[in-house]
Amino acid sequence: MEPKYNRVEEYIKDDSTHDEPFAVTEQDLTLQEMRAMLESSPAGIGIVKNRVLGWTNDILCSMLGYESNSLKGKDTRIFYADQKEYDRVGVDLYSKLDKCNIGLVETKLVKKDGSMFDCRIRASRLNKQDLSKGIIFVITDISELKLLQIQLHQAQKMEAIGVLAGGISHDFNNILMGVQGHLSLMQIDVSNTEKVTAHAKHIRRLVKTAAELTGRLLGFARGGKYQISVLNVNELLAMSLTIFNPTRKDIIVHETYEEKPHPVDADQSQLEQIFLNLLINASQALPEHGDIFVTTRNIVIKEDHDYLFEIHPGKYIKVTIKDTGIGMDLETQDKIFDPFFSTKGIGDKKGRGLGLSTVYGIVKNHGGFILVDSEKGKGASFHICLPASKNIQVKEIKEESPSFEQMQKGSETVLLVDDEEDIINVGKNFLEKLGYKPMIARNGLEAVEIFRLYKDDISLIVLDLIMPKMNGKQAFAEIKNIQEDAKILISTGYAVDEKIEGFLNKGCHGFIQKPFSMNTFARTLRQILD
Numbered sequence: 218m219e220p221k222y223n224r225v226e227e228y229i230k231d232d233s234t235h236d237e238p239f240a241v242t243e244q245d246l247t248l249q250e251m252r253a254m255l256e257s258s259p260a261g262i263g264i265v266k267n268r269v270l271g272w273t274n275d276i277l278c279s280m281l282g283y284e285s286n287s288l289k290g291k292d293t294r295i296f297y298a299d300q301k302e303y304d305r306v307g308v309d310l311y312s313k314l315d316k317c318n319i320g321l322v323e324t325k326l327v328k329k330d331g332s333m334f335d336c337r338i339r340a341s342r343l344n345k346q347d348l349s350k351g352i353i354f355v356i357t358d359i360s361e362l363k364l365l366q367i368q369l370h371q372a373q374k375m376e377a378i379g380v381l382a383g384g385i386s387h388d389f390n391n392i393l394m395g396v397q398g399h400l401s402l403m404q405i406d407v408s409n410t411e412k413v414t415a416h417a418k419h420i421r422r423l424v425k426t427a428a429e430l431t432g433r434l435l436g437f438a439r440g441g442k443y444q445i446s447v448l449n450v451n452e453l454l455a456m457s458l459t460i461f462n463p464t465r466k467d468i469i470v471h472e473t474y475e476e477k478p479h480p481v482d483a484d485q486s487q488l489e490q491i492f493l494n495l496l497i498n499a500s501q502a503l504p505e506h507g508d509i510f511v512t513t514r515n516i517v518i519k520e521d522h523d524y525l526f527e528i529h530p531g532k533y534i535k536v537t538i539k540d541t542g543i544g545m546d547l548e549t550q551d552k553i554f555d556p557f558f559s560t561k562g563i564g565d566k567k568g569r570g571l572g573l574s575t576v577y578g579i580v581k582n583h584g585g586f587i588l589v590d591s592e593k594g595k596g597a598s599f600h601i602c603l604p605a606s607k608n609i610q611v612k613e614i615k616e617e618s619p620s621f622e623q624m625q626k627g628s629e630t631v632l633l634v635d636d637e638e639d640i641i642n643v644g645k646n647f648l649e650k651l652g653y654k655p656m657i658a659r660n661g662l663e664a665v666e667i668f669r670l671y672k673d674d675i676s677l678i679v680l681d682l683i684m685p686k687m688n689g690k691q692a693f694a695e696i697k698n699i700q701e702d703a704k705i706l707i708s709t710g711y712a713v714d715e716k717i718e719g720f721l722n723k724g725c726h727g728f729i730q731k732p733f734s735m736n737t738f739a740r741t742l743r744q745i746l747d
Contacts, residue, residue: 258355264343266351268293268307277356282329296326298333310340314352318342323359335363395423421734428732431710447480447608448488450513450534457492458511467506475513479534479605487579494576495538495599502542502597510539516602528586532605539598545591553589576601621650624736625743629676630654634664634692635708636684640731644679647735653742661687665695672700677726677746682709697724704745708733 255262261277263270273288281288281296297303306324313320320340325333337357344350399416407413451474458470481488499509514535518528545553553573580587584604591597631653633644641657648655656675658664661684668675678696682689689707696703701724710731726745729738 261356261358262353263288263356264351264353265293267349271351280328280334280356280358281326282332298325298327306338310338314340314342318345320352326356334358335360389427392423392427396420399423424732445482445484447606448483448485449478450481450488450536450603451475451478453485453488454492454511454513454536457489457496461493461496461500465500465503468500468503469508471508471510473510473512475515475534477515478513479515479532480608481534481583481603482606482608483583483603487583491576491579491601492536492538494573495601498573499538499540499542499597502540502544504543507541509541510537512537512539515605518602524586526586529584529604533585533602534605536601536603537598538601539596541596544593544595544597545589546593621735624651624739626652626739627742627746628652628654629746630656630671630674631742632656632658632664632667632671632675632678634658634661634678634684634689635681636660637681640681644738647738650735651739651742660684661689661692661695664692665699668696668703669699672703675703677704677706677742679706679708679729682707693723693725706741706745 256274258274258276261274261280263273263277265271270288270291270293273286275285278285278288294300294303297306302324306322309322310320313322318341321337323335323337326336327333335358337359338354339357340352340354342350342352399419403413403416454472454474458472462470496509496511503509514537516533516535518524518530518533520530522528522530577587580601580603585602587602588600589597590600631648633641633648633655635641635644636659641659645655645657656667656671658667663686664678664680665687668678680689680692684692687695689709693705696705703724704726705724706727706729707725708729708731727741729741733741
């Protein structure tokens with residue numbers, strides 16, 4: 218007897234029970250086994266033609282939150298958050314199918330209840346010669362893998378911060394020693410205005426240095442949210458080295474910078490993380506002492522480049538971090554950018570591997586690429602190439618130090634909310650000196666009660682976030698319930714993150730990060746009040 222089905226897809230598409238009372242051939246038995254295998258697969262499997270679903274297994278229906286056999290005839294557009302992602306997946310997948318009959322893409326799909334999950338889609342043609350016949354696809358939920366990757370990246374950041382902790386404490390102790398020294402010298406002769414002013418300037422510079430140091434650490438520890446600006450790579454490398462250098466006094470760092478480097482469109486904290494990770498890895502390859510060479514160079518990649526991978530031609534800035542350490546063999550070099558690869562054993566403080574998968578991901582997300590040259594026993598060089606920005610104007614932040622007479626003043630009533638007595642004292646003095654009428658609250662609950670009583674008099678609330686009894690977030694909501702258009706300035710030692718951006722989007726009028734100068738405070742108050 219001739220077999221009833223000539224192709225797998227014909228069998229899959231048949232909705233009959235396959236229990237007809239006729240002789241079953243060996244090929245039919247094989248097809249029945251195949252159908253059972255597809256139905257019981259732990260992955261979602263289906264057939265799509267012209268981006269409309271045909272047959273699907275029950276796992277795919279369950280994965281997307283639908284009843285069994287209810288997806289047939291549905292347009293695949295409904296499973297994507299927006300048209301842009303739908304188009305991206307389609308172009309990516311079908312272009313790969315055209316080239317090699319196998320497609321692989323990662324995306325997020327939308328369930329019936331509106332929730333989303335990360336997945337990987339593998340697809341191949343049902344007919345190798347004719348794509349219009351449809352494709353068979355396999356969907357795998359990779360949400361847990363993505364979560365593990367995020368946790369790994371964060372763990373790598375914390376490991377890096379742990380490595381840097383000794384150097385950071387060294388820098389802070391030096392800063393505190395400077396502050397203490399100038400305060401002691403000021404007290405010897407407080408009547409000498411010129412000397413007191415000079416010591417005060419030195420203290421202000423030291424405080425600024427400490428604030429920059431904590432700011433870089435906060436940015437380094439921040440999650441993966443990108444905040445793009447036009448940056449000078451030379452300046453970022455110099456900043457990273459101020460954190461790194463104290464960790465290994467036995468290493469000599471040689472710096473060679475391009476005189477006028479191409480600016481880049483990048484996230485500052487992410488690039489600093491790259492540089493710190495590579496510097497730490499280089500230091501770990503130098504068990505005792507040695508040299509690290511840091512260089513930057515402008516390069517131009519032409520259309521007929523000889524790289525073995527796809528690169529957009531144009532101007533790039535090339536950053537090289539080279540060490541004279543233990544080096545790597547070719548087998549290790551092939552694996553160093555894998556997410557879970559490390560040459561370190563448990564408790565081993567030597568070797569490579571700290572955050573290299575993270576480095577690769579950040580560089581790729583910035584449109585760049587990374588190369589490595591190494592030989593066992595002869596050190597290693599990491600080359601990071603980032604595309605040049607089309608905006609040649611790099612933003613420079615210059616500290617203004619006007620005299621007290623030039624500072625912006627006011628006369629409004631300001632409610633200052635903070636649980637730290639030192640902050641209350643300084644803030645109250647700032648406000649009084651600038652002409653404002655300060656009111657004080659030492660926790661969120663007290664702030665809400667004061668505002669409820671004096672809301673008609675209070676023009677602005679300066680609100681800390683971390684406080685006892687009622688935190689800043691709760692106080693913010695309560696104050697907004699009392700008066701929706703109340704002006705609130707968030708003041709905290711934390712860096713700007715999703716939480717603070719959430720306040721800014723919900724009616725908060727500004728953010729000022731501690732520590733801040735009287736001039737910065739005065740300028741911020743007037744920007745809001747005016």
